[in-house]
Amino acid sequence: MRAADLLVVLLLTVVGAVVGSQVAGHFRMPVPIDRDLWHVVSPGLDERIQDPALGRGVYIEDGALTLRQHAFHRAEILTPKDTAAVSSVRLDLTKGTLRVNFPGPTGITFATLSPDQAQNPADTTQALRRPEGAPWVLNVQGPSVVLQTTEGAIPLGDASGGGVELTALSEEVRIGSIEVLGTNGQAVLVDDFAARAEPLLHWLWGALGGLLFGLFARVATRGKATALGWVEAGLLAVPPLAVCLVAPADWLYLVERAYLVRTPAWGLARGLLFLSLAPTIGLALLRSGVLTPPRPATTADGRPFWLAAALLAAVAGWAHSGFSTPGAVISVLGLGFLLMPMRIARDAELHPLGALIVDGPAHLCVFALGWGTGLLGAIGWRLLTIVAAAGDGRLRKAPRPTTDLLFVMVLLTPVSLELSVRSSYLEEGWDLARLSGDLAPSVGWQNPAPFWTGDCGNPAAPPDRTLRILWMGGSSTGGAYQFRDQPTAFYPAQTHQRLCDRLPEDVRLVSENFGDGGRDTFTISRSLADIASRAPISLVVVYTGVNDLLTMSGTKTRAQREAIQAERDATTSTLARLSAQSRLLTGIGLFLRPLHSTDGARVPEVPLADSEVNFETISSVAASHDAQVLLLTEVIRTEGIDPLAPYTALEARTAQRLDPVHFFDLRAAVLAQGEWDDHTMLVDQNHLSRSGSARVGAALAPAVARVLGVPEPTTTDLAPIPATRFGRSIGHGSRP
Numbered sequence: 170m171r172a173a174d175l176l177v178v179l180l181l182t183v184v185g186a187v188v189g190s191q192v193a194g195h196f197r198m199p200v201p202i203d204r205d206l207w208h209v210v211s212p213g214l215d216e217r218i219q220d221p222a223l224g225r226g227v228y229i230e231d232g233a234l235t236l237r238q239h240a241f242h243r244a245e246i247l248t249p250k251d252t253a254a255v256s257s258v259r260l261d262l263t264k265g266t267l268r269v270n271f272p273g274p275t276g277i278t279f280a281t282l283s284p285d286q287a288q289n290p291a292d293t294t295q296a297l298r299r300p301e302g303a304p305w306v307l308n309v310q311g312p313s314v315v316l317q318t319t320e321g322a323i324p325l326g327d328a329s330g331g332g333v334e335l336t337a338l339s340e341e342v343r344i345g346s347i348e349v350l351g352t353n354g355q356a357v358l359v360d361d362f363a364a365r366a367e368p369l370l371h372w373l374w375g376a377l378g379g380l381l382f383g384l385f386a387r388v389a390t391r392g393k394a395t396a397l398g399w400v401e402a403g404l405l406a407v408p409p410l411a412v413c414l415v416a417p418a419d420w421l422y423l424v425e426r427a428y429l430v431r432t433p434a435w436g437l438a439r440g441l442l443f444l445s446l447a448p449t450i451g452l453a454l455l456r457s458g459v460l461t462p463p464r465p466a467t468t469a470d471g472r473p474f475w476l477a478a479a480l481l482a483a484v485a486g487w488a489h490s491g492f493s494t495p496g497a498v499i500s501v502l503g504l505g506f507l508l509m510p511m512r513i514a515r516d517a518e519l520h521p522l523g524a525l526i527v528d529g530p531a532h533l534c535v536f537a538l539g540w541g542t543g544l545l546g547a548i549g550w551r552l553l554t555i556v557a558a559a560g561d562g563r564l565r566k567a568p569r570p571t572t573d574l575l576f577v578m579v580l581l582t583p584v585s586l587e588l589s590v591r592s593s594y595l596e597e598g599w600d601l602a603r604l605s606g607d608l609a610p611s612v613g614w615q616n617p618a619p620f621w622t623g624d625c626g627n628p629a630a631p632p633d634r635t636l637r638i639l640w641m642g643g644s645s646t647g648g649a650y651q652f653r654d655q656p657t658a659f660y661p662a663q664t665h666q667r668l669c670d671r672l673p674e675d676v677r678l679v680s681e682n683f684g685d686g687g688r689d690t691f692t693i694s695r696s697l698a699d700i701a702s703r704a705p706i707s708l709v710v711v712y713t714g715v716n717d718l719l720t721m722s723g724t725k726t727r728a729q730r731e732a733i734q735a736e737r738d739a740t741t742s743t744l745a746r747l748s749a750q751s752r753l754l755t756g757i758g759l760f761l762r763p764l765h766s767t768d769g770a771r772v773p774e775v776p777l778a779d780s781e782v783n784f785e786t787i788s789s790v791a792a793s794h795d796a797q798v799l800l801l802t803e804v805i806r807t808e809g810i811d812p813l814a815p816y817t818a819l820e821a822r823t824a825q826r827l828d829p830v831h832f833f834d835l836r837a838a839v840l841a842q843g844e845w846d847d848h849t850m851l852v853d854q855n856h857l858s859r860s861g862s863a864r865v866g867a868a869l870a871p872a873v874a875r876v877l878g879v880p881e882p883t884t885t886d887l888a889p890i891p892a893t894r895f896g897r898s899i900g901h902g903s904r905p
Contacts, residue, residue: 174387177383177386177387177402178380178383178384178387179383180383181379181380181382181383181386182376182379182380182383183376183379184379185375185376185377185378185379185380185382185383186372186373186375186376186379187375188375188378188379188410188413189371189372189373189374189375189376189378189379190368190371190372190375191371192375192413192414193370193371193374193375194230194231194371194417195413195415195416195417195420195435195438196435196438196439196442197230197435198433198435199228199229199230199231199235199435200228200229200230200365201228201229202227202228202229202234202247203360204250205250206249206250206251206358206360207247207248207249207250207358208247208248208249208250208852208853208856209227209245209246209247210245210246210248210853210856227245227247229362229365230417231366231371232345232362232363232364232365232366232367233263233264233343233344233345233362233363233366234343234344234345234347234360234362235341235342235343235344235417236265236267236335236336236337236341236342236344237337237340237341237342237417237418237421238337238339238340238341238418244336244337244338244342245336246270246334246335246336246853247334247335247336248332248333248334248335248852248853249332249333249349249357249358250852251351251357251358252332252849252852252858253332253351253352253353253355253357254309254332254351254352255271255309255328255332255333255349255350255351255352255357256308256309256350256351256352256354257306257307257308257309257348257349257350258305258306258307258308258333258347258348258349258350259304259305259306259346259347259348259349260282260304260305260306260307260344260346260347261304261305261344261345261346261347261363262282262283262284262304262305262342262343262344262345263284263343263344263345264284264341264342264343265283265284265337265338265339265340265341265342265343266281266282266283266337266338266339266342267281267282267283267335267336267337267338267342267344268280268281268282268335268336268337268338269282269307269333269334269335270333270334270335270336271307271309271314271325271326271328271332271333271334272328272332272334272806272808272847272854277808278290278314278325278326278327278328279325279326280305280307280314280316280325281338282305284299285298285299286298286299287299287305287316287318289323289325290325290326291325291326297316297318297319297320297323298318298319298320299318299319300317300318300319301319303317304346305317307325308322309328309352312327312328313325313326313327313328314326314327314328333349334853340418341416341417341418344362345361345362345363346360346361346362346363347359347360347362382406382409382446382449385446385449385450385453386402386405386406386449386453387402388453388456388457389401389402389405389449389452389453389456390402390405405448405449405452408445408446408448409442409445409446409449411445412438412441412442412445413442415438417434417435417438420434420435420437420438421434423437423760424437426759426760427756427759427760428598428599428759429595429598430594430598431594431598451553454553454557455553455556455557455560459527460527460553460554460557460558461527461557461558461560461561461563471511471514471521471522471524471525472511472521474521474522474525475508475511475521475525476508478507478525478529478532479504479507479508479532480504481532481536482507482532482533482535482536483500483501483503483504483507483535484500485535485536485537485539486499486500486503486535486536486539486540486543486544487499487500489538489539489540489541489543489592490539490540496540499540499588500540503535503540503544506544506547506577506581507531507532507535507547509570509573509574509577510524510528510551510554510574512567512570513558513564513567513570513571513574515567516566516567516569516570517558517563517564517565517566517567518563518566519558519563527554528550528551528554530546530547530550531546531547531550531551532547534546534547534550535547539592540585540588541585541588541589541590541591541592541593542585542589542592544581544584544585544588544589545582545585545586545589548578548581548582548585551574551578552578555571555574555575559571583753586753587751587752587753590752590753590756591752595752595756596752599752599753599755599756599759600752600755601749601750601755614685614687614688614692614695614696615695615696616696616699617683617685617696617700619681619682619683620647620648620656620682620683620684620685621647621656621657621659621661621662621680621681621682622679622680622681622682623657623662623665623666623669623678623679623680624677624678624679624680625665625666625669625672625677625678626669626672626673626674626676626677626678627674627675627676627677628677630675630676630677632705634675634676634677635676635677635678635679635705636676636677636678636679636707636708636877636879637679637680637681637704637705637706637707637708638661638665638678638679638680638681638706638707638708638709638710638873638877639681639683639697639700639701639706639708639709639710640661640680640681640682640683640684640710640712641683641684641688641693641697641709641710641711641712641713642684642688642693642710642711642712642713643684643685643686643687643688643689643712643713643715643716644684644685644686644687644688644856645660645684645712645715645803645804645855645856645857646659646660646661646682646683646684646685646688646712647659647661647682647683647684647685648684648685648686656682658859658862659682659684659857659862660857660862660863660865660866660869661680661682661684661710661866662680662682662866663862663863663865663866663867664680664865664866664869664870664873665678665680666866667866667867667870667882668870668873668874668877668879668882670882671874671879671880671881671882671883672879672880673879673880676879678879681700683696683700684712687716688713688716689713689716689717689720689727689774689775690711690713690717690775690779690780690783690784690787691717691727691728691731691774691775691779691783693711693713693783693787694782694783694784694786694787694790695786697709697786697787697790697791698790701790701791701793701794701796705794706791706794706796707796707797707877708796708797708798708799708873708876708877709787709791709796709797709798709799710799710801710873711784711787711798711799711800711801712801712803712835713780713803714802714803714805714813714816714817715803715805715809715813715854715855716774716775717773717774717775717776717779717780717816718773718775718776718777718780718812718813718815718816719773719809719812719813720773720774721771721772721773721774722771722774723771723772724770724771724772725772726772726773726774726775726776726779727774727775727779728775728779728782777815777816777819780816780819781819781823784800784819784820784823784827784830785823785827788823788827788828788829788830791829792828792829796829797829797830797831797876797877798827798829798830798831799830799831799832799833799872799873799876800820800823800824800830800831800832800833801820801833801835801869802817802820802833802834802835802836802837803835803836803855804835804836804839804850804851804855804857804861804865805836805851805854805855806847806851806854806855807847809854809855810836817834820832831872831876833869833872835865835868835869838868838869838872839864839865839868841868842864842867842868845864849861850864867882870882
């Protein structure tokens with residue numbers, strides 16, 4: 170390598186190190202937050218998603234606790250897992266707008282903080298500044314929350330010694346450190362995220378990237394020290410630099426917008442960074458001469474080797490499809506594609522084995538990746554080899570087979586893209602039928618599987634002595650973040666076991682928990698008939714309210730969105746229906762479609778009128794199976810009771826009006842037990858803690874027993890029932 174080339178590569182290495190120090194974190198997997206310290210709630214989204222590898226917006230990244238909003242302009246809520254009363258919160262906020270909530274007895278007191286300024290909720294025109302060189306400090310003094318500012322201690326409102334919640338009001342919030350103290354002065358949560366930063370590693374990754382780009386770029390530009398060579402190198406650098414300049418929040422936006430639920434934001438960034446380097450790598454391969462096969466030195470026949478390589482790749486591609494019949498058809502057709510360059514090598518008088526070696530990566534792509542992604546890689550590689558061979562005029566003797574190959578490659582490109590998508594999780598993720606009609610669809614409700622199944626009593630009981638309970642509800646009922654991997658901790662299992670303790674010897678009791686994040690009376694009413702048809706049912710317990718009336722994701726209700734989609738389906742042409750079967754076209758449509766409007770007045774997902782219709786449907790299905798329905802009030806924090814009161818009244822009226830429906834004021838029953846504390850029994854606004862779920866189970870078991878006509882549990886033990894007490898039970902935890 171000449172001295173000038175070495176200098177250029179060294180310069181690009183330094184540039185890469187500088188760029189890497191700023192953006193390398195965009196491409197690294199961040200550190201998950203400690204789930205032993207934090208609860209994470211994803212309001213309106215899928216609460217079962219907690220692994221940061223799935224692209225959600227809460228993790229530790231580049232020395233900061235990071236909260237990012239989703240594509241639908243919402244962010245998770247963080248709350249300490251220790252539910253002790255809070256006396257002080259200290260925050261080193263480095264970016265974004267953070268909302269800090271202090272739930273109180275009559276509402277929520279909150280502070281809106283940015284790195285240097287805060288907003289007084291009582292006077293939005295007043296700008297409050299952070300004391301110089303100090304973090305934000307919020308103290309609970311008596312019944313009030315006080316914010317320390319340069320203007321003095323500013324009272325924000327009543328907190329009454331409750332917990333604390335954090336959420337993002339801007340696209341990205343970064344917190345360098347946090348300290349939460351309890352009323353006894355002991356630390357509830359202390360963490361210095363800035364101490365976890367690894368700036369040197371970012372420099373090293375950047376330097377390595379700059380070095381590799383420099384080496385490829387010098388080969389691609391043939392080491393030209395002229396102005397043209399610098400222009401070529403600059404143009405090659407534009408795509409990777411453009412990818413590096415995309416903010417992490419934008420990667421998350423793309424992931425969420427396209428429903429790439431198993432692709433992390435940084436995984437998408439890495440993939441596109443590699444693609445952005447493809448022009449540089451491809452041009453370097455072309456100009457290095459390694460893609461040009463030698464002239465034949467012998468007259469040896471290379472056809473047997475071509476055929477063997479193509480057959481091996483085709484059979485491997487068939488194996489990737491599970492030796493399916495469609496896979497066999499594709500493999501037979503693909504075998505012809507793999508053999509096409511053999512004729513080009515013959516007519517162009519290329520060395521047969523040399524040409525096979527150059528074409529080998531195309532066969533390897535199919536062999537390793539199958540007929541989806543592998544075929545796409547084979548097409549890209551062959552395009553490079555054709556350009557390389559055409560550059561020195563060798564293909565002049567084989568114009569017809571070269572044209573045929575190019576034509577087939579053009580035809581196969583969209584096919585390979587479609588097969589690539591269908592060979593991944595996007596086979597289901599980009600199924601238009603699953604995506605239609607919902608802003609953030611709660612996947613799986615159309616064909617639900619039980620989150621947990623419990624079975625006790627006499628396994629030989631006849632059908633008329635077998636009781637089957639269906640537990641229906643949202644994330645408070647099952648599948649949620651608080652203890653999703655321990656399904657017996659949820660209140661349905663706790664209720665079930667208390668019933669089992671008093672069950673007559675000749676009776677069998679089966680409980681199936683169909684609770685999951687985002688479920689409401691809309692999804693329950695549309696899936697209950699299918700669930701009830703699987704086996705005889707005795708009772709349907711419905712625990713809803715918050716997801717119906719208090720969840721507002723857009724300007725249209727779920728029923729309205731369903732009607733809009735039904736109208737679209739009725740007016741869609743046959744060609745459009747066929748196009749809708751393409752996962753590729755669906756994915757392109759996800760990127761191009763306008764997002765649901767976030768402007769205008771938001772409405773409940775299921776308003777009262779729709780809930781009433783859904784209750785009637787649930788009642789009708791239950792009655793057709795000779796089953797009863799038990800409607801429950803949701804147990805929520807005190808400040809949520811009044812907003813939910815109309816829904817509670819609707820449940821009571823429905824029970825009076827419809828024969829198979831019963832109503833039970835669960836919150837009143839829980840409070841009657843005494844010693845209930847919202848901040849101990851609930852981990853947030855409406856999700857039950859382990860103790861809260863046990864208390865609900867103890868209060869609910871007698872009411873369920875009365876409806877079923879079995880002995881009522883009389884235990885006064887309100888502690889959680891351990892998993893070892895459960896007999897025949899199946900805990901699914903998280904679903905696939």
